[in-house]
Amino acid sequence: MAEIRTVGVAGCGTMGAGIAIVAARAGFRTLVYDTRADALATARRQSEAFFAKSVERGKLKQDQVATILGNLVGTTDLRDFKACDLVIEAVFEDLKVKHALFAELNDICPPQTIFASNTSTLSITEIAGGSGRGERFAGMHFCLPAQLMKLVEMSPGLNTSEATFQAAWDFCKALGQHPVKTKDSPGFILNYFLIPFNNDAIRLVESGVAEPAEIDKAIKGAMGYAMGPFELLDLVGMDTQLLLCEAMHGSTHEPRAACPPLVKRMIAAGRLGRKSGRGFHAYKDSKMFGS
Amino acid sequence: MPYCVIDTGASRSFPAAHALTQGAAEDGEVVVVIGAEVKRGLTRIREREQKTAVVLELGTECLGVYTGEARGTEGSNVLGFARFRLGEGEPSNLVELVRQPNTAPAALAAAKNLFEGAGLAVAVCNDFPGRIVDRLIRPYLNAALRRLDEGLATADAMDTTLKLGLGYPEGPIALLERTGLAAHFDVTQALYEALGDAAYAPARRARVAKQRG
Numbered sequence: 001m002a003e004i005r006t007v008g009v010a011g012c013g014t015m016g017a018g019i020a021i022v023a024a025r026a027g028f029r030t031l032v033y034d035t036r037a038d039a040l041a042t043a044r045r046q047s048e049a050f051f052a053k054s055v056e057r058g059k060l061k062q063d064q065v066a067t068i069l070g071n072l073v074g075t076t077d078l079r080d081f082k083a084c085d086l087v088i089e090a091v092f093e094d095l096k097v098k099h100a101l102f103a104e105l106n107d108i109c110p111p112q113t114i115f116a117s118n119t120s121t122l123s124i125t126e127i128a129g130g131s132g133r134g135e136r137f138a139g140m141h142f143c144l145p146a147q148l149m150k151l152v153e154m155s156p157g158l159n160t161s162e163a164t165f166q167a168a169w170d171f172c173k174a175l176g177q178h179p180v181k182t183k184d185s186p187g188f189i190l191n192y193f194l195i196p197f198n199n200d201a202i203r204l205v206e207s208g209v210a211e212p213a214e215i216d217k218a219i220k221g222a223m224g225y226a227m228g229p230f231e232l233l234d235l236v237g238m239d240t241q242l243l244l245c246e247a248m249h250g251s252t253h254e255p256r257a258a259c260p261p262l263v264k265r266m267i268a269a270g271r272l273g274r275k276s277g278r279g280f281h282a283y284k285d286s287k288m289f290g291s
Numbered sequence: 292m293p294y295c296v297i298d299t300g301a302s303r304s305f306p307a308a309h310a311l312t313q314g315a316a317e318d319g320e321v322v323v324v325i326g327a328e329v330k331r332g333l334t335r336i337r338e339r340e341q342k343t344a345v346v347l348e349l350g351t352e353c354l355g356v357y358t359g360e361a362r363g364t365e366g367s368n369v370l371g372f373a374r375f376r377l378g379e380g381e382p383s384n385l386v387e388l389v390r391q392p393n394t395a396p397a398a399l400a401a402a403k404n405l406f407e408g409a410g411l412a413v414a415v416c417n418d419f420p421g422r423i424v425d426r427l428i429r430p431y432l433n434a435a436l437r438r439l440d441e442g443l444a445t446a447d448a449m450d451t452t453l454k455l456g457l458g459y460p461e462g463p464i465a466l467l468e469r470t471g472l473a474a475h476f477d478v479t480q481a482l483y484e485a486l487g488d489a490a491y492a493p494a495r496r497a498r499v500a501k502q503r504g
Contacts, residue, residue: 143456151455178455180448189444189452193463197431200490210416210423218414218423221385222375226458229427256430256490 002112004171005029008084010101012074015118016090017043018146021050023088024072025060025147026175031081032074040074047072050147082108086171088140089127090118093243098122099130106132114164114171116140120191121247124184125157134159138168141188142177144236150178153188186251194232195248196256198241201229205280206262212280234279238266292343293319294405297335299326304348304374304382311409321401323372324348333357344398345369346388346405351425351481354389354418366393370402374411375424377466378474386411387422420485421478429479429491435463436472436494472500 005028009020012034020043024030034040051068054060060068078101081087087105091097102115109115115137117127128137139155152172156165172179182188187195201215210218216228233241245259266272266279273279296315302325305312311323320343324332329347339345345368347357354371371389376382386406390399399415406413416423439446450462467475476497483491493501 149456151452153452153456178451180444180452180455182444182448182452183442185443189438189449190456192438192443193431193434193453194457196434197427200427200430204423204426207419208417209419209426210414214414214416215423215427217412218375218385218387218416219427221412221414222383222424223428224383224460232457 002085004085004114004167004174006031006084008033008081008087010034010078010081010087010089010105011091012039012043013090015142015144015146017046018144018148019088019090019118019142020072021047021147022142022175022177024068027071028175029071030073031084032072033076033078033081034074035076037076040076044072044074078104079108081105082110084109084113086114086116086168088116088118090142093119093121093247095122095126095130098127102127102131112136114138114168116168118142121187121195121244121251123157123186123251124155125159128157128159135161136164138165139184139188140168140172141190143190150176151190152177152179153182153190154179155182155184155188157184187248187257191244191248195241195244196254198229198233198236199245199256199258199260202233202260202262206260230280234273234281234283237273237275238263238279239272242267292321292401292404294321294323295319297322297324297332299324299328299332301327302348303350303376304372304386306382309409311406311411314409320344321346321405323405330357340368342368344395344401344405346402347371349373349389349422351420351478351485353420354391358391360391364393366391366395368395368398370394370398371418372402372406373422378470380470384410384412385424386413387424388413388415389418389422390415391418421482425478425482429475429482430488432463432467432475433479433490433492433494433497436467436496439464440495467497472497473504476501 007023007028008031009016010033012032020030020032051065055062055065115131117139118141120141124139128134131137137157138160141153143149143151169179205212212230216230219225219228242259242263248257270276271278274283277283293316295318296312305325322336322342323346325348349371358369373387374382375385388402403413446464450465453459453462476493479491479493
């Protein structure tokens with residue numbers, strides 16, 4: 001496998017922007033693609049703010065940040081990814097959208113370029129099936145917020161070659177991340193457990209067992225968790241929780257994965273979570289986590 | 292507010308000396324009944340209705356077992372509580388305080404103050420099987436055991452994922468090993484019977500541990 005020097009991140013939403021920070025911080029030349037120039041500009045500002053904070057906290061020096069930011073380049077032209085040795089896709093969780101992106105990338109990128117998907121709920125094998133290079137495809141699911149969280153769930157698809165998976169695994173370690181191997185199974189490990197757990201918490205509120213703040217307090221106090229389920233749901237966002245549930249329930253048909261009605265009512269009421277200033281709790285700002 | 296503790300033996304919430312039990316008086320406006328014989332402890336309280344609050348330690352049963360229920364209007368100066376504890380593990384710092392629809396606000400406030408005054412965190416909930424914590428974590432623990440059987444990942448990979456991904460201090464498999472799979476069976480079986488929800492049906496590994504004794 002060729003050495004990985006240049007990394008492409010397709011999609012600069014919260015996840016994509018975070019992954020790009022991780023890759024650039026680890027010394028890789030990092031191209032970030034999005035069709036929306038304004039989204040690229042926002043991500044750039046948030047990345048600069050994040051690295052400024054890193055300097056403030058003594059984790060990076062100013063000259064290091066200058067190098068990192070010099071290596072972090074946004075583009076609205078996917079053809080720039082022809083220079084990439086590995087591409088991580090972090091776009092909308094829709095199989096058709098991902099297939100269209102990878103089909104285009106397959107024409108642009110050299111044959112040795114490894115493709116990876118940051119999907120949290122879709123099948124790696126199914127995404128790889130529309131990429132034109134199923135044997136050079138791996139699942140790399142980063143955690144939110146990627147720039148702060150070390151975990152990456154890595155899954156081989158049915159046709160992923162051992163050499164590809166090993167190269168992606170080594171790349172993940174070179175990023176300074178902590179990979180764990182899971183089957184290509186809906187939700188992998190984290191979301192398989194988290195989505196139904198959060199749904200169960202919402203159903204406790206729906207059925208009048210306790211108020212969200214009391215449930216958060218109970219889970220944190222009893223289990224030592226850093227966040228209660230509703231604090232976490234507010235960070236994830238109700239709109240995202242709905243999509244996660246639809247993807248998980250659609251593929252597993254497990255009752256606990258089905259979206260509780262309260263989520264849809266909260267979306268209708270504009271209570272999306274941190275990003276709208278109010279979810280199960282109220283917030284004063286919506287700046288990027290960790291900045 | 293002075294309070295007293297009636298200890299009926301074998302308390303899961305307070306198996307050892309604690310500020311709450313040590314700070315108790317001979318008599319008081321608040322009465323805490325701990326141990327496995329709560330019903331017997333209740334009969335020892337004189338002029339129960341005159342107390343500001345009577346707080347009963349619960350197991351997997353509902354508070355209504357002791358107070359009776361009345362068309363959704365039940366509630367008095369009697370509350371339930373349990374200090375959350377997993378199997379053989381040490382009791383946590385969290386007390387679930389159980390109220391009913393018409394619980395007296397003064398009783399709720401007094402009970403909450405008492406536990407918080409003893410250094411415990413208090414989460415208030417209504418009177419349902421499993422309260423908050425057991426109701427939420429038992430399906431998660433059953434799913435973890437089932438997915439381990441199905442080969443989703445190794446036990447270490449699952450534990451590491453939940454620790455690094457969600458900041459859990461301990462993954463589900465290590466937690467069950469430490470606190471006891473058979474103890475998990477007992478609680479989740481009780482909730483399965485109470486709620487009739489398959490998510491609480493004990494996972495194979497918990498049943499095996501229980502059968503091994």
